[in-house]
Amino acid sequence: MTATLSVDWTRCDGHGLCAALLPDAIVRDEWGFPIVRAGAVDASDEADVRRVVAACPALALHLEQR
Amino acid sequence: MTTLLDAPVDTSAWTIGPPRLLAGLDRAERLDAAAHLATHGPLPGSDLRLLLGHLDAARLTGRGGAGFPLAAKLRALTGGARRVVVNGTESEPTSRKDRTLLRRTPHLVLDGALAVAHATGAREVAVAVHDERSAESVRAAAAERPDGRQVRVHLTAGGFVSGEARAVVRALDGGPALPPGRRTPPTATGTLVSNVETFAQLALLLRLGPRRFADTGTHAEPGTALLTIGGAVARPGVVEIPLGTPLGIVLAAAGAPVLPQAVVVGGYHGSWLAPLPQLRLGREGVAAAGGTFGAGVVLVLDGATCALGELATVTGWLAAESAGQCGPCRFGLSALAADVAALAAGRPAVAAAFGHARTVDGRGACSHPSGAARFVTSGLHLLQDEADQHLAYGGCGRPVLGQLPVGGAR
Structure with a gap:
């Protein structure tokens, strides 16, 4: 099972909190919307990523177990 | 998008090789129940096991665009089916095939859909269409058959992205005709959605059996x-x-x-x-x-039209068809359309267009941004010399003839 970070694009408003908190994994496009560089999340980072998911003001980030 | 409900749509049809789906339509405009039986014969009874066996042997895939195997969709219905949805919205602006089937040979479509409903225990067959004429044809066909009481016809509204399977299901359930943000397949809630032609092909497959079904077509793709x-x-x-x-x-x-x-x-x-x-x-x-x-x-x-101008027209239309609910699609497709329009006007924008196509790819609730990116990227690759000519001379001297139509009759 790998945890995968995904964006619900109908919710995302491009606040940019995720990119600020996870600069290695997420960058922003020219309009401020997140570009998730690598969707797969290492087990060692999972706790950090969960905090970022919870921090999204639009509740647009999801960590999905595949 | 303007939907012209009463404008006539061309449902003229012809075949290469012997007709199957279109059998009988050379002699009649529309096959009613009697003409349908005379042409195709009665539908043999079937259960889920037989259905899956036939579908596996014939490798029947969805004909709405994504090409997902119908057997895999049926197997994903682990808790049985509540509802079978025939997606007849045909939102691709130049496609006519689904409306041709619904208006001219509706019983073939209903045969397939009702066979799936029977095999999976679904009580309802919902036929979703965007136009009144197809709705009337299916209603009339359902009224002609004893098993037609299960059939409900739904006239749903909307443009290009409203034809996506999950958007259709959402509209049927009283929501907006828009793709939802989470990628949950309809089968997870007991709904089997497939395209009009897929059900009509299934009706042929049940009559012919997989061997005769494979008399034509290729080994990998029979029929x-x-x-x-x-x-x-x-x-x-x-x-x-x-x-x-x-x-x-x-x-x-x-x-x-x-x-x-x-x-x-x-x-x-x-x-x-x-x-x-x-x-x-x-x-x-x-x-x-x-x-x-x-x-x-x-x-x-053909050689008489400005292909780059045609590409620009369609890209502008694709941007306008964005539902606007996902940021990268809303802003990215507008930027992409501006790039392609600039190219057609002889300004340098190739790098910007490829960049924006990459930016939108895969970033939306539905496949609209990815599909638009594929369309533009393939066009730019094929029309490289055209773009150079437009850059050097400010154009190619040809008019845009509209050989790639946008909008139009339903």
């Missing part, structure tokens, strides 16, 4: 498929072909110019391709040429 042919051809319309028929044969039969400038295969989420006569029309053949077969749309551009 026939419906195309919608348009653009610079003398005989536009819906065509039934054996899967794997070479493009050259179809173009000659449709009265295309001897040397077309380009073809667009798979509609406006599809690809621009060089008109190679040996390209085999089917999912496999078009994929080998770097494109996608989609819902079987083939549009021909």
Whole structure:
């Protein structure tokens, strides 16, 4: 099972909190919307990523177990 | 988008090889229950096991564009089916095949849908359409048959992205006709959605059996498929072909110019391709040429039209069809349309266009941004010399003839 970070694009408003908190994994496009560089999340980072998911003001980030 | 409900839509049809789906339509405009039985014979009884066996043997895939195997969808219904949805919204602007089936041979579609409902225990068959004429034809057909009481016809509203399976289900459940943000397949809630032609093909498969079904087509893709042919051809319309028929044969039969400038295969989420006569029309053949077969749309551009201008027109339309609910699609497709318009006007924008196409790819609730990116990227690759000419001389001196139509009759 790998945890995968995904964006619900109908919710995302491009606040940019995720990119600020996870600069290695997420960058922003020219309009401020997140570009998730690598969707797969290492087990060692999972706790950090969960905090970022919870921090999204639009509740647009999801960590999905595949 | 303006939906002209009462405008006539061309449902003229012809075949290469013997007709299957279109059987009987050379003699009648529409097959009612009696004509349907006389043409196709009665539908043999079936259960889920037989259905899955036939579907596996015939490798029947969805004919709405995504090409997902119907058997896999049925197996994903682990808790049984609540509802079978026939997606007849046909939102691809140049496609006519589904409405041709619904209006001219509706019983074939209902046979397939009711067989799935019977095998899975679904109590309801919902037929979703965007136009009144198809709705009337299906209602009339349902009223003619004893098992027709299960059938409900729903006239749903909306544009290009409203034809996506999950958007259709959402509209049927009283929500907006828009793709939802989470990628939950309809089968997870006991709903089986498939395209009109898929159900009609299943009705043929149940009658013929997998062996006779595979008498035509290729080994990997048995049977026939419906195309919608348009653009610079003398005989536009819906065509039934054996899967794997070479493009050259179809173009000659449709009265295309001897040397077309380009073809667009798979509609406006599809690809621009060089008109190679040996390209085999089917999912496999078009994929080998770097494109996608989609819902079987083939549009021909001749040398008289400004192809870059045609690309710009369609890209502008794709941007306008964004539902605007996902940021990258809303802003990215507008930027992409501006890039392609600049190119057509002779300004340098190739790098910007490729960049914006990459930016939108895969970033939305539905496949609209990815499909638009594929359309534009393939067009820019094929029309490289055109773009150079536009940059050097400010244009090519040809008018945009609208061989890739946008909007129009339902």
